[in-house]
Each structure stands twice: as C-alpha cells, then as structure tokens.
Amino acid sequence: MLAAALERIVGVSHVLTRPPALLVYRSDGLPGHRALPSLAVFPGTRDEVIRVMRVLAETGTPFVARGAGTGLSGGALADGVVLLGLHRLKGILALDLDARTATVEPGVVNATLSRAVAPHGLHYAPDPSSQSACTIGGNIAENAGGPHCLKYGVTLDHVVRATVVLPDGEVMTLDRGEGTGYDLLGAFVGSEGCFGVVLDVTVRLTPIPEAVITLLADFTAVRAAADATSRIIAAGILPAALELMDQATIEAVESSVYAAGYPRDAAAVLLAEVDGAVAGLEEDAAAIERLCREAGARAVRVARDASERARLWQGRKKAFGAMGRVAPHLVVQDAVVPRTRLADLLEEIQAIGARHQIRVCNVFHAGDGNLHPNIPYDAEDPEASARVAQAMSEIMHRCIAVGGTITGEHGVGLDKLDYMPSLFSGETLDAMCTLRDVFDPARRANPGKVVPVRSCREWLVAPAARPTAPTPARLEARP
C-alpha cells in the first residue's frame, strides 16, 4: 500500500491520509477552487524526496508538488492525487560570496534567504508580495516576479543551476545551456510543477544598493497615473519599482492596520523607487518627479528615511491582506498589457467591473504593464462567483486583444486553463504538450494544469501507441 510505503520513508507523522487532516491542503491562494488530496507526504531530506518520487514512479501515482501554498492560480491543488509538500527542506546549503550565489533547498522562504545573506551586503532580488511566506521552490515553479523585477528581472534571471528529480525518479542537474547544451533550466523554471521537483537550487544574489530613493506621486485620475508610468518608461529611466494603486486599494489599505499614509482622496498613487549608485540617483528621482507632475500629479512626496520608505512599501505589499476587511475572499488576478495601453485597459476594467456589479481594486506593477485587478467577493455565494468569473474572463480577453498575456507572474495553474486556446494556436499548445512529455512522459506531475489536455494531440492516443514521427496528413487532421 502506498501510504505504508511512504511512511517507511518519511515516518508516520509526515504522511496524512485522513480527510480532516488533509483539509488544510485543499486550496492555495486562489479562492473558489478546492480539491482534497488523496494523501499528503512531507519528506524532510533530499534523500527522502528522491525515495518518495521513486515510489510514486514505481506505482504510477500522479502527484502535485507544493511549497507554502501561496500560489494564486490553483496550481498547488491536488485533486484526488498525492500532494508532495516540500516546506520541510529549509537548508541554506552553501554561500559563495565571491560568485555571489547561494545554494538552497526548495522549502527556504524567499525573505529568509534575503535576511540570511544581508550581513554580506547581498539580497535575493525577486520579491513577490508573499515573500514572507512563499518558498524558493515555489518561486522556481512559477517563475515568480515582484515589484523589483522591473529592474532586476524575474526568478529565471536569478537562477544559475538546479538539481531536480524528474517524475520518473531520475536526478539531474539543469543549467542554462551555456553553449554546451539546451537551456533545460530555462524550460524548467516556470513549468508550474509539471516537469519535476527541485532538490536544490543555486540562485544569484544581488548587492544591496548603495542608495535608494522612494517617491509617492498622488493623482486625481487613474489615467494620469498610467500616463506618468508610460512617460517614465519612455524617457528611458529604469526604476527599481513602479507600482500603481487605485482609489479602492488606497481605501482598503488606509482603513487597515497596514495604513501607509497614502492620500485617501487620491484616485491613484504611484509608488516609484530608484536605486543603485549614489551618483546620478537624485537626478533620476527628480526626473520621475517632473514626469509625474507633467502627467498631472497633485503632489509628489519623497520618503525622508528608511522607516517612511518601509511604511510606504508595507501598504503596497500588504494591500492584498488589507482587502480581507472588504470581503471574505479575494481574487488576485494577473495579466500583462503593453505599457502604452495601461490607461485604456484600466478604464475598460472599471467598466467591466461596473457592468457586473463587482468592485475591482487595482494594485500592480505598472512599470512592467503587469496588471493585478483584484476582486473582493464571497466565494460561497454562487451568484457573485459567477459574476466574478464572467468579469475576469472579459478582462483576460481584453488583455489578449491588445497584445498582452493572461499571466505575468502567477502562472496558469487551473485558473487560466480556459484562456490558453485564446492566447495560443493549437500547434503551439501541442508543442507545449510535447515539451511536457520530454520531462514527464508518464504525465504524472501536476496533472491537468497549465495546458488543457484536449490541446495535446498525441495525448489523445494511448502513450504506447504514439507514433514518433507525425506525417503531414496527421498534422492537418486536428482532433
């Protein structure tokens, strides 16, 4: 029996089989989606992970890997299959200060890593809003972003090497290719747990900047704040972060314990930050201030010290938590549009929300064009849930229509599956299935996520009967 075999590896207390104990794992950060795993197993060492994976392979058992469960796309839901929790693997295995890298286990919490290397003047740059809880392993699975990815790049830009165990139990070290191989690590990062499980990962560490200037610009119209964003980007300034919060978000934050001192009567605020060498930084900050005023900012405030900066950022990073006051559940949505289309899209999102009688709170990475329209609602109310789903679908299709994408950093998971055929051609989705097959020919890792199964032509045929070389005739015969 599977549970007994797993208990022999990890110990009785690290295997859960009874539904009441499994309840904790029936959802991730996406409300409205729940699924109970058949069993949950929590290995505590690298060796245990490998042995668990081999038992799952030998028994042909499908599984879902999970870090802290903070994901926002339903990607960590295990619907009747095994949930493999990796949060016990918390080791920071090596620090190479000369190369500025750290090798860590997948369960290390994002912010813990930055704290651990801070005494050396370094930090781990990708900073998702959930960084005080989310794990590096989960960040790898999602190719996580964060406010400071505007300047520093997303997770993939900070990953050097990873040792992974493939779904068939084989252990491999992946890197970026570097002229002697395919970029298998580039394919693995962001594969949402469908390609294997990380055992350890070597990430790049970034020097803590010599100087930081944080500004808060206050606008009486959302369009003006979006316009300021476009002007800053078009002027060639590369801020460390450029975040927009609208009135609904400001109101939620200012009414909460995370109150940051944002002007409550503003239609929108822009939180801009520049960092780097001392020389030239004030000029960049002054240029941002000038561009904001030219776009119509009522006031621009510069954080006087570290504590004021921390307060301004706390409001931004805890905005999702602050919305907990508004309604029992919150959909934190994610989409990207070209930066010059931000103002138009924000207006369209408001119109879509009004049409469906839902409140949309926008708090997002304006500098990247990465929207986060958030909808507080009651997921227990089927009628409200249906309206939210309809509004989300309309928003996603508008983002696709202007040349954007359905997710910039949260992943497809379960939530965005239905939009994939609107974004990608049948042949492209089929190629994604092929790539998944390269890593997981038995198709047991995170089944049913990311790419709709019906898009995978060869998946409609039993694996053993799959031809290795499709002929032109087959290529045209779409199932």
Added chain:
Amino acid sequence: MMATAETPRPAPHHAPASAEALAALVRTAGHEGRRLRIHGAGGWLDAGHPVDATDVVTTMAMTGITAYTPADLTLSCGAGTTLAELDAATRAQGQWCPLLPWGDDAGTVGATAATATAGPFAARLGQPSALVLGLECVDGTGRVIQAGGRVVKNVAGFDLTRLMIGAWGTVGIITQLHLRLRARPPVDRTFVLSAAAAATAEVTTFARGPSAPLALLAMDRDATWPSTLGVRPTPMDPSMRRWLVRVGGNAPFVSAAVDALARLGRLEEMDGATAWPLVRRHAAPRATPHQWRWDPLSLRLRDRFDPQRVLNPGLLGTV
C-alpha cells in the same frame, strides 16, 4: 531523394518568406528524408561539426521590422533582419536592443538568438535569452509555434522561447522575434585604462560594484584586437596592464565613475562608436567545437521536436 555520387549537384537552396512556407518545406523534408542546413546571413556556417544536409535553408527572406512601439520598449522583427537594421531603427529613437553580439552587424537577429551569441555587454545589459520576449518558430515536425509573447513579463504556458534560444536550430527554426529594448544611456564614454598590474583586483571590484561599467575588457599581452583600435595591448612598462572600459548612464553617474576609474590608473578617451564594432569583430572569444551534452533529457527533446532529424543534423555532434 538524396543526390547520388555520380550527380554532384549543389544542394538546393530555399529562402521561404513565411513561417507557413517554411513549415511546408520542413514537412516535405521529413516525408522525403531530406535534411536541412539552416542559416541566416551565413556567418556561422562552420560551427565545428559538419552538417549532414541535402538542402540549405536561409531565413534571409523573413526580414524586416514588423512592429515597433518605442514607448513600450519592444520590437518585433523577422529572423533574417540584420543586426545593422535593428541598430539603425532603434538608434533613431534613442534606444537599442543590447544583444550586440561578438561578430559584425551583417549577422541576423535570428542567428544571434539561435546560437545564443552574447557580446561584451551581456553581463550588464542581458544575455540573449533575457532580451527575447517571445518568438515564432517551426519545429522539426513542421508545427508553427508562437512561443512567449510581445510583452515584457509573461509566464503563460511552458517556456518554448528559452528552449529555442541557443539550440542552434536543432529544435526549431526561428522565424520571428519579439525583443526587449532599452534606452541608450544619455552619456556613453569609452576609455583605455592603464593601471598597475597590482591594481587588477581593484579594477575587478570596481567592475562588480554599484558604478559598474557597461563593459570592461582586459587586454591580454598577446591579444591582437587592441591593435585594430590603434592601441598597444600592454604599456612599455611591464608592471602595467590595460583595459578597455565603457561607462554609460546619466551625467552625474558617468562623471563619478570616470573619477573612480581615474583614481585606479591613467585614462585615455576613445571614440566608442568606432571602437566597439571593431572590438566585437576582433575580440570574440575563440569558438571551440561543441561538446554538446546529450543527456537522456536532451536526447528526448531532440527526438520529440525533430524525430526525423530534419533540422541541422550533425551540427551538435552525431545526434
């Protein structure tokens, strides 16, 4: 089918003008057992291993900039677009795509991505894989694949873009690219730095610090590229070393960085616009034949995307 020994004809050349035309060509090739050697401008014809091909395919007919919104800092172009065209179009807007690979600007954007050829600025401004937001390609089974997208952040679906970059056309043939651009630094200066060899560690520390230059190239004693700039690689004094350094940013940043460099050694300003194209052409690291890693995963990748070995067979070894 294949040309026989008694009919030595030159390999047929194809220059498809669209991904669809290329896909038809690839499907036919797979059907008839033909094998394609793929290239852009042809600068990478000999990459160390002979390609066992029956036909030659160039991407040069898939050319031109198809979309460019300067305020978005993104641009789309055909794979056969030359680096020179890309540079001219973006320069006019005060921008660049800092691929700026080793070699010259007659090379194509597609080949630069397919070979993941970086240049002297990659450490600061991004490797090719960080500058390509998405691409269109045709795989070995003739599928037209739209990988990634045109926006600067995108995690929708599995990452086929990264897979194609640096795969030397053995997984798919790139036909279109969507690129990330950056603003050109408002102040951009290039110097020859002559400093005591003993100060090497300080120079390296400076290059990794907050005032890091866009590029810092050490002139080795036996390097020949400095002479193309009219510079002797080493000063007469053997205790001295030389570097070529490019500093870019706003005026106060560059001025502070130049002051810091001047404290390390003697600076002689160069004309960067002339110097860097010469450096990119002449200072490229020696290309070595690939020792491609054919681990089981990589083999499976090649098997699934090009089961008939239509694309560049032999280029990465016998596979």
